[in-house]
Amino acid sequence: MSAPFVSLAGSVQGVMLRVLVALVPAIAVHVWLYGPGVLIQLAVASAVALATEALMLKLRGSPVAPFLSDLSALVTAWLLALSLPSLAPWWLVAVGTAFAIAVAKHLYGGLGNNLFNPAMVGYCVLIISFPAHMTRWPAPVALPGPDLGWIEAAAFIFFGDLPAGAALDALTAATPLDVVKTQLAANRTLTEILGQPVGHAVPDGSVWLALAYAAGGLFLLQQRVITWHVPVAYLAALAVVAGLFHAADADRYAGPLFHLTYGASVIGAFFILTDPVSGPTTPIGKLLFAASAAALTYLIRVFGGYPDGVAFAVLIMNMAVPLIDAYTQLPVYGKKPPGSGGAP
Template sequence: MKTIISSPHVPRVNRVDRIMLDVLLALVPGMLAMTWFFGWGLLINLVLAVTFAVVAEAAVMLARGRSPLIAIGDLSAVVTAVLFAISVPPMLPWWLTLLGMVFAIVLVKQLYGGMGYNPFNPAMAAYVFLLISYPIAMTTWLAPGMLAEHSFTFMESLRLILDGTLPAGLDWDAISSATPLDEMRGKLDLHLTIDEIRHSPLWGYVGGRGWEWIAFWFLAGGIYLLWRRTITWHIPVSMLLALAICSGIFWSLDPQTHPFPAFHLFSGAAILGAFFIATDPVTACTTRQGQLIFGAIIGITVFAIRTWGGYPDAVAFAVLLMNIAAPTIDYYTQPRVFGHGREHR
């Protein structure tokens, strides 16, 4: 005998925890790739960042006289922590991770009222705060695995993050490496041509060696989010297309002083930013036309800062700048309400 289900027949409403879980699952391939190329530091940072973020969230909720489970259960603090841990160097000292999470959760998120009220992306705000305050620590990256002189064990990585102890016989100059965008910017400032820079071991097939594979797996995660309809295509496509068009125009004018567009897409945080950061439903535009404008201006801003600004990878700065503009863009791109048209005289 068949069971007849009564109306109303409506789909299950998207819940915040389900959306956040989708985002976390989509980040897994990219995180595994980062661990493969940069070692255990990322996973250690993930554990620390998630712990600090959850504790900070719970403390604020208790101080407000509310149950911590209300905020922790939606997984938004976990997503903030994971995005932060992915964005920072894998051997970042633990106390900077703590400072970043307190800044993101307490000041950027909860100070404005909690989930749904924060005007800025918490993970990117924390990243920029630390980058400006502690530029050396925030730009000290290990060389990718195939270029590294020393492969860190789990315990060596843990000691380095917790107390700054390097293995015997090693110093930071021996294990650290410029990111591909840093390398490109620095060599161009020395008036080297692109052909000369391509001889660097950091250069891969289309982007930075190792970094291009990480970007590829984040792209796979972004496609998963599109398939799940967790995000729409408007922001990521407009952002990446604008970045590609801007870099393509300048590359076509002078290919020896401006890298090929694929280098911009697959060497830094462009893919991660397009699918996982700029699409934050709280701080991004909500109208379809507004999302296209929002994403396109982020892409243009990323290219401008990378080319003429002081920071090689500018995704965090571009996203935060557009977070400020999102309400205004939404205001001027609201669709016309049905039945309301121009007045006839």
């Protein structure tokens, strides 16, 4: 075999299919912890994503079948659905998914041209517009309460009907990030907060969910869909920042394990920040991008007005990607790198 030796990149459909497969372990754990509601949300998000994708392709005069079959719309739909409360009303999922596909993806030119991560755009629109609905997470199996089957979950998601004799508080619970932030504002110590039922029961479920996302992420690494730079830099930087604050005041700032296992840290590291379109292309750029996003995530979680900061951190760093790429590209032979000054 003679030169040149060219390695053909995998198809978009093949890459997206691997991402969907990698999410399956987390979906299974999600169902085990919170019931079948997440499967209903995934179905709603998938249907809306495909319909919106087809409509936008028609309006733009692009062929529908090739783009609809590349599975990119389904990846956006699944990532958004997994970021939302699994008992959220169906219209919330539909609005967020439609906005993500129509505005964040197609108004920027479609696949490969979007500046921002579409799933995180949809999430931020929903958390800003409908904060009350976005904080009604289902109570995990570790807490007492009625178990929702398919029929009960569907009745609640589509019609808002509660099971007989059940109150909304019995079905939903605040996330640990919410609990810690609210209780710290009430001048309670972290030891007191984590000793109460909500603060102590939910971590077990969060750990399993984080491990499931990590397993999927390792599969993507093994398949060479992503590289190690973003997940390692993000999780390491988040742990370091959390560790520094925890060392300074352990009664007010949770340790690294808390921030790594709660919220969207692991799914963010392996599935969201690794988006090849809205992220950097250089190895150094990926490290800088991920570490900066981790610092922003922590600052928003601890000092901001929202319980989790992953989505906002991703969108803020998406805006910096062109600058990061410009200053981390290896110089072309015979030319000086940007900002170095002097003649080539």
